[in-house]
Amino acid sequence: MLKYKEIAQDLRDKIVNGIYKVNEQLPFEREMSIDYDVSRITIRKAVDLLVAEGLIVKRRGSGTFVKDINDDEAIEIAMKKQFLGFSTTHSDHKVKSKIIKFKIVNPDEKIANKLKIGTDEFIYHVERIRYSDNIPYVMEKTFMPITLIPGLQKKNLESSVYDYIENVLKLKIQSSHRTIRADVPTEKEQKYLKIDRYLPVLEVEQVAFLSNGQAFEYSISRHRSDKAEFKMINIKE
Amino acid sequence: MLKYKEIAQDLRDKIVNGIYKVNEQLPFEREMSIDYDVSRITIRKAVDLLVAEGLIVKRRGSGTFVKDINDDEAIEIAMKKQFLGFSTTHSDHKVKSKIIKFKIVNPDEKIANKLKIGTDEFIYHVERIRYSDNIPYVMEKTFMPITLIPGLQKKNLESSVYDYIENVLKLKIQSSHRTIRADVPTEKEQKYLKIDRYLPVLEVEQVAFLSNGQAFEYSISRHRSDKAEFKMINIKE
DNA sequence: TAGTGGTCTAGACCACCGG
DNA sequence: CGGTGGTCTAGACCACTAA
Numbered sequence: 001m002l003k004y005k006e007i008a009q010d011l012r013d014k015i016v017n018g019i020y021k022v023n024e025q026l027p028f029e030r031e032m033s034i035d036y037d038v039s040r041i042t043i044r045k046a047v048d049l050l051v052a053e054g055l056i057v058k059r060r061g062s063g064t065f066v067k068d069i070n071d072d073e074a075i076e077i078a079m080k081k082q083f084l085g086f087s088t089t090h091s092d093h094k095v096k097s098k099i100i101k102f103k104i105v106n107p108d109e110k111i112a113n114k115l116k117i118g119t120d121e122f123i124y125h126v127e128r129i130r131y132s133d134n135i136p137y138v139m140e141k142t143f144m145p146i147t148l149i150p151g152l153q154k155k156n157l158e159s160s161v162y163d164y165i166e167n168v169l170k171l172k173i174q175s176s177h178r179t180i181r182a183d184v185p186t187e188k189e190q191k192y193l194k195i196d197r198y199l200p201v202l203e204v205e206q207v208a209f210l211s212n213g214q215a216f217e218y219s220i221s222r223h224r225s226d227k228a229e230f231k232m233i234n235i236k237e
Numbered sequence: 238m239l240k241y242k243e244i245a246q247d248l249r250d251k252i253v254n255g256i257y258k259v260n261e262q263l264p265f266e267r268e269m270s271i272d273y274d275v276s277r278i279t280i281r282k283a284v285d286l287l288v289a290e291g292l293i294v295k296r297r298g299s300g301t302f303v304k305d306i307n308d309d310e311a312i313e314i315a316m317k318k319q320f321l322g323f324s325t326t327h328s329d330h331k332v333k334s335k336i337i338k339f340k341i342v343n344p345d346e347k348i349a350n351k352l353k354i355g356t357d358e359f360i361y362h363v364e365r366i367r368y369s370d371n372i373p374y375v376m377e378k379t380f381m382p383i384t385l386i387p388g389l390q391k392k393n394l395e396s397s398v399y400d401y402i403e404n405v406l407k408l409k410i411q412s413s414h415r416t417i418r419a420d421v422p423t424e425k426e427q428k429y430l431k432i433d434r435y436l437p438v439l440e441v442e443q444v445a446f447l448s449n450g451q452a453f454e455y456s457i458s459r460h461r462s463d464k465a466e467f468k469m470i471n472i473k474e
Numbered sequence: 475t476a477g478t479g480g481t482c483t484a485g486a487c488c489a490c491c492g493g
Numbered sequence: 494c495g496g497t498g499g500t501c502t503a504g505a506c507c508a509c510t511a512a
Contacts, residue, residue, distance in 0.1 A: 002481070023450075029498065039483045044498085054412065057450055060498045061491030065450060068353060069414070116305060175291065175472045177306070182419035182437040182462035200419040200437030200462070213260075213294055213302060225419035225437070232469070235412045239500070266479070276502045281479085297479045298510030 007046035026064040054233035097158050101127035111143050114207050114218040122146045129192050136193045137227040142219040172211040179205045193224050200225045240275050244283035263301040291470035334395050338364035348380050351444050351455040359383045366429050373430045374464040379456040409448040416442045430461050437462045
């Protein structure tokens with residue numbers, strides 16, 4: 001384990017467990033560098049991780065402080081870190097997936113463009129409904145090139161595709177580009193999500209990339225708007 | 238100007254202007270540290286800024302490369318940097334604001350809690366409609382403590398409140414916490430946004446903080462879903 | 475194997491904040 | 494004014510990638 005990650009985790013634990021309380025000042029960087037027996041730069045790297053997560057703030061000339069956020073907001077921080085893989089956000093409930101479609105096809109122009117491949121290549125076309133405690137909450141269409149993600153099977157779709165990619169194929173997921181919109185549900189969505197035409201859907205369009213820079217997934221997730229909301233923390237600069 | 242910010246801006250320009258093209262490799266860190274005559278750590282800090290913006294990717298053992306994203310996605314990067322202040326996203330159109338309400342009141346429990354003040358303190362209560370090219374696209378409710386933002390006037394609301402806060406009051410905006418949802422428009426919103434009851438709204442609830450850690454604004458923006466979408470780039474770790 | 479980015483050190487000086 | 498976090502240096506070694 002890397003030093004700065006260990007220190008970050010230690011500080012994170014101390015905040016979550018209330019050892020460092022809301023609005024309380026953390027030890028100074030130079031103090032911590034002695035306490036943890038590392039250089040000040042290593043401390044700063046650890047602290048900056050928590051700043052990016054929105055847990056603490058630094059004030060030049062004053063010190064570093066635990067941010068005054070509500071308790072339920074602390075949860076979103078964990079979500080933010082594991083931003084890929086959706087089942088984690090419902091981890092305290094029973095999450096199931098029903099597979100509506102699982103085919104290998106050629107992509108249309110739009111999908112080929114998003115995945116930066118040709119229309120003559122082959123891709124998986126997957127459609128799933130996700131249930132939390134037996135209530136449907138999202139309908140997903142996913143498109144992945146078979147050359148990048150070989151050997152995908154139905155059982156992988158029922159649990160987590162990301163598990164398969166990271167743990168079986170040993171590929172690393174690096175980033176995702178997302179667009180969020182609101183829309184009216186289609187008739188098909190009304191049926192599968194068990195909603196009427198007056199409940200909007202929250203659409204998340206995503207392209208996800210591996211650490212080698214290749215786009216491995218294009219997906220469109222349409223969430224029941226009474227079951228979904230997205231939280232984020234923005235830090236200026 | 239700081240060295241790492243200058244270098245970051247130089248690299249950003251070279252990417253935007255096509256001097257470094259899509260998928261092209263950037264000079265190595267050790268090369269750049271000689272070219273720019275700075276230490277390698279300073280180069281890394283500059284490069285890491287662009288990584289966070291989603292413009293480039295680094296691959297250990299290989300090098301640093303310009304990310305293969307679509308042209309229109311480059312725009313969102315500029316948006317991301319100036320994440321506060323909404324008029325910037327419509328900068329190429331005529332943006333106007335109509336003020337529906339501008340009062341000083343006591344906050345209810347919910348608002349007081351979000352702003353971390355008492356219900357006996359005073360706040361501005363502002364409601365505005367924003368127009369782009371004379372088409373209404375968002376209705377905003379904004380609540381700000383008068384002690385933090387003194388002297389706010391109607392003219393500040395017509396242009397940008399953030400300008401007033403940063404340039405007149407000389408306060409620094411540091412972060413914001415946002416929640417995004419989809420919802421059905423109220424009758425009032427249908428009227429002001431000129432939409433029917435079947436067009437959903439995209440709601441953004443926001444608490445914004447100053448660099449001293451105080452919450453200075455709680456706002457709810459409800460966007461016409463045919464005019465608004467939110468883009469973001471997520472980098473793992 | 476050679477060369478990349480990733481981590482880490484032990485300093486130094488600067489800009490800013492509070493008393 | 495002393496002490497904070499912010500920037501910057503000139504090294505060193507490690508983990509990983511590609512040829």
